[in-house]
Amino acid sequence: MQAQVLASQAGFQLTTDAFAAQYLVGPQTVRKRLSRHGSYFGIKPLRLPNGRLLWPADSIKALIEESQQ
Numbered sequence: 001m002q003a004q005v006l007a008s009q010a011g012f013q014l015t016t017d018a019f020a021a022q023y024l025v026g027p028q029t030v031r032k033r034l035s036r037h038g039s040y041f042g043i044k045p046l047r048l049p050n051g052r053l054l055w056p057a058d059s060i061k062a063l064i065e066e067s068q069q
Helices: 002-009 016-022 027-037 059-068
Strands: 012-014 053-056
Touching: 012 016, 016 027, 016 053, 016 059, 053 059
Parallel strands: none
Antiparallel strands: 012 053
16 A cells, blocks of 8 residues: 555556556557566556556656657
8 A cells, every 4th residue: 555655656656557548559568568678668667566567647748758859
């Protein structure tokens, strides 16, 4: 429970399903990329003690800014 509170305060609020929906891909695509490369195009999730992943809520903004540079 404490890990989830700390994660939400740090901006990690999206489940893998919600994160995938933002990028218009399937959740398994995100998991596969994370497994093979250690991140989803440079975005790393927070792994909770129960094994679930939480992704940063502002990740799409950061990815757009990075691609414009």
